[in-house]
Amino acid sequence: MTDVLEERRRALDEAMRTRGAWPEDAPWVRDAFDALPRHAFAPDRLWDWDGNAYVPVDRSASPGRWAELVYAGPDDAAVTEITDGLPSSSLSAPAVVATMLDSLDVHPGHHVLELGTGTGWNAALIAHRVGTSGRVTSVEASTGLADAAARALNRAGARVDVAVGNGNLGRPATAPHDRVIATYAVDHVPWTWIAQTVPGGDLVFPLGRMGHFAVTVADDHRSARGWMHGLAQFMNARDIPAPAATVRSYTQVRAGRAPDDKRGVDRDITPLHTDVNLLWALRMALPDVVYATDTDRDGVNAWIHDGTSSWAVVTTEPDGGARTEQGGPRRLFDAVETAWDAWTAHWQVSRWDHGITLTEREQYVWEGDPDTGRRHRLPSPGST
Template identity: 90%
Template sequence: MTDPLAERRRILDEAMRTRGAWPQDAPWVRDAFDALPRHAFAPDRLWDWDGTGYVPVDRGAAPTRWVELVYAGPDNAAVTEVTDGIPSSSLSAPAVVATMLDSLDVEPGHRVLELGTGTGWNAALIAHRVGASGRVTSVEASPELADAAAGRLECAGVRVDVVVGDGNLGRPATAPYDRVIAAYAVDRVPWAWIDQTAPGGDLVFPLGRMGHFAVTIADDHRSARGWMHGLAQFMNARDTPAPAATVRSYTQVRAGRPPDDKRAVDRDITPLHTDVNLLWALRMALPDVVYTTDTDRDGVNAWIHDGTSSWAVVTTGPDGGARTEQGGPRRLFDALETAWDAWTAHGGISRWDHGVTLTEHEQYVWEGDPDTGRRFHLPGPVSAHA
């Protein structure tokens, strides 16, 4: 009889191999996945979306579904905690974990700081790489999650120092670190992360809703700079509410209200559905706005909202022409067209040709060239001490 866990692990491994998700430059990642299987760090209760909300799936009561959730696929996270109906912790998607570990460029003997322990799986994979001569410290805000993760790590025979604390403050007691990695998204990077990374060391972190970046700390320790490495989105820090546009839907924001503005659209809107580089540019220019697209027999349709009070819908008619209706205090499709035109005017730069520069007083994403490219400043003042 086939072992369901073994079979699902095999299917996931093959799916990762087929799509090239195993990092070629970091074969240790696949080895670590084999040595420290994902299910060994999954709690006995997971959460499944049933179409209207998250429902618990307990390993004892529904073992088959539990295994399916743990090993759903390369791009599927397993929700491990739900707070007020919204996921607040997860076992990250395997492809994302592999990509971020590849970005971290961790080596045996390194001292590594992880922010956001979660289940402990990511920390275990890093510890497998650094070996007995290295050290992994992981900071978790939730005492309950930290305690559970420490228990799983101990059962797996993996040495990780799990501490309860505010990840944004890092862990100065055991600094400096050769590598620092965050498992939750920030809108701006706490300076403590840079301050506690050794000069020449690497910091990997998810930035807002844009994806994850990898930066190298300058030799003078006054700045860090690097490139965008992946598009996956992460949950925010526990004390940071999720972006409104990711919590509420277009239907909820519009709430049946009639439009305040109607007009024809004099451009082909197909790229809104097909051009991922355009969608990246729009996300960067309008980070609080969500776009959903679909097609019917007439063409592409798009639904746009900011999670609070403004919305727009764009529909393609039988004649191939598009029209928009907008409502709320912001004209979101007008703003989208302005950002679209600016991106086109600057050469339609690929999402992969973006990077980020971090200093104590200024943080910004840039296009193409860190010195001459168009800049998008990250919100809020940056303190020298997080």
């Protein structure tokens, strides 16, 4: 088993190197990965999707498959917990972990607060960086996960204080913190995170299904501002239901219903499959909508739904044109075209040219310039 794990580790390291996933300006990340192997924090039971449901993969019964799941690839998370048939905790994808740690800009001696301990691996990597002069505090909502993570951290010799609690409340007892990092997605950033970070300190967090942002707290402690750093999606906080569109499939939403609307499409739909900047813009404009695309001999096809009752399918026809069929109370492809046109009219802003501003009163994502760029306001907690 040791040989298999070492082989998988080397393969992942090489895959990360080949695609440039090791941060050049943070070489400590690769060193930490080497010092604290991922499998040392993986539970003995992982979960694998068999095409219909998640099935358990136990280390004792299927050591080879277990090792494959732990070290699947740079973009592959290992599911460590299932709740109500859906993933509720995981070992995050290695490339995402590396990118977020690079974004955090953590240094020796820093006091870091992590929200969402999970297996403890991410906290261990941070502890490796801050050293004996620093401090890492990690908050986990699940008592079972917190206990397991604490044991794994102790075995690894990683100095991390693990606490059970609500991550959205931060950790007042250990504030202020030089850096704060969340490993679960929020739709609205808790102000407590900013309040518990020193002026000039940095926070890294995933925002909804959009990606992760890195912000710096202003010197007057009244705001924080920064840029989008990555596109990976994360699980929501445990007390926040997963977005409906990520739980139900297009087939489930359509449920065999005939379309309410059919029409031709007067545009090339190829960018829905190829242009990640367009997909980012659509995610900003229609955050509750999911898109799936594929190609056949005629061209690109797209399936769109909102997880509840509305759906649309767009198909490329043999003559090169396209048609759409839509059903439900919302005309989703109409909404997509409106958002698409607005993005085009605003100079097709790249996903990397989006930032975020946070104050105690409002939060918004902006395009290009924090003061003059087009703004997308985030909903307040509890709003619809």
